[in-house]
Amino acid sequence: MNVFIFQSVPDRNDLRRELLAGESDTWYATRYRNEMKPNDLVYFWMGGDENIRGLYGWGTLESEAYLEKEWDSYGVDVNYKVRFTKPILAKDIKRRPKLENLLILRAPQATNFLLTPEQAADLAQFIQSMNEQAPNLGGQNERSY
Amino acid sequence: MSDPIKDSRIGLIRAVSSPLGFLVLAFLAVEGLLTILVVRKASNPDPLLWAMLGALLSLVVVVVALAILRPEALSGSRPLSAHYAVLFSDDLTMALEGPFANLGGVDQDEAWVTLASVLQETDGTGMDREYVKFCKAVSERLKKRADLKGRWRKAQGTIKV
Numbered sequence: 001m002n003v004f005i006f007q008s009v010p011d012r013n014d015l016r017r018e019l020l021a022g023e024s025d026t027w028y029a030t031r032y033r034n035e036m037k038p039n040d041l042v043y044f045w046m047g048g049d050e051n052i053r054g055l056y057g058w059g060t061l062e063s064e065a066y067l068e069k070e071w072d073s074y075g076v077d078v079n080y081k082v083r084f085t086k087p088i089l090a091k092d093i094k095r096r097p098k099l100e101n102l103l104i105l106r107a108p109q110a111t112n113f114l115l116t117p118e119q120a121a122d123l124a125q126f127i128q129s130m131n132e133q134a135p136n137l138g139g140q141n142e143r144s145y
Numbered sequence: 146m147s148d149p150i151k152d153s154r155i156g157l158i159r160a161v162s163s164p165l166g167f168l169v170l171a172f173l174a175v176e177g178l179l180t181i182l183v184v185r186k187a188s189n190p191d192p193l194l195w196a197m198l199g200a201l202l203s204l205v206v207v208v209v210a211l212a213i214l215r216p217e218a219l220s221g222s223r224p225l226s227a228h229y230a231v232l233f234s235d236d237l238t239m240a241l242e243g244p245f246a247n248l249g250g251v252d253q254d255e256a257w258v259t260l261a262s263v264l265q266e267t268d269g270t271g272m273d274r275e276y277v278k279f280c281k282a283v284s285e286r287l288k289k290r291a292d293l294k295g296r297w298r299k300a301q302g303t304i305k306v
Contacts (some may be wrong), residue, residue, distance in 0.1 A: 008302030075304045106264035
């Protein structure tokens with residue numbers, strides 16, 4: 001099972017308003033399309049200035065990536081499971097040694113990011129330490145959610 | 146039979162192959178002149194001795210300052226960023242524009258943006274400053290070549306038709 005971060009920007013999708021637990025949506029799948037499978041975990045990240053930039057919740061993929069005629073790239077269906085009470089900000093994530101090299105911190109313009117198992121485990125641990133609901137990692141194994 | 150004076154001059158010229166070598170040679174010349182003056186004007190050598198000391202300190206200050214601020218100036222080499230960034234980014238563009246073009250549309254734009262962004266954000270602790278400058282210069286050139294201005298954001302977030 002893979003773990004992704006999907007990024008939006010406030011002028012397209014303001015996750016402070018649009019991320020509602022239980023709702024479904026279709027996100028762009030411009031990269032890692034072949035890696036996307038139903039039930040994969042996805043964190044939702046919103047770009048912007050350092051006071052809003054970060055993670056706002058998580059959910060799961062509901063489909064593989066697919067293309068519709070009127071779309072300009074592939075999309076993938078997601079279901080929002082958890083909305084954090086407070087965002088996990090990028091400036092805090094950066095301080096974690098295992099997360100400081102996340103591609104989303106170095107290439108903040110892309111849409112889909114794939115985490116390594118180590119990054120995914122550390123991120124879940126960090127979220128838990130911030131008193132937010134983290135995805136269940138199934139013990140110590142980073143790959144079982 | 147070799148001429149020792151000529152040989153020593155050739156050796157001297159070879160030694161002055163960098164700004165640092167030239168600084169040292171100039172320092173030695175000044176010190177040599179001052180030494181001659183000290184020997185000839187033995188009655189009051191103090192000002193000349195101070196001048197020799199001043200020249201030595203000046204050389205140390207100049208070399209240390211250059212070593213900190215512009216280390217490449219000591220060796221006489223041009224900064225990596227100015228010299229090779231354009232060549233390297235053009236080579237990257239040439240190698241990648243074909244495969245990236247296969248992606249098409251927003252995927253293609255995003256591939257270029259990601260490449261440029263990773264280079265732009267190269268700024269790790271303890272990383273060589275010249276390398277960081279080089280990466281940023283390559284990034285700027287890539288953005289220009291791929292004409293990315295204002296095109297990438299439309300593919301972020303949810304698909305809205």
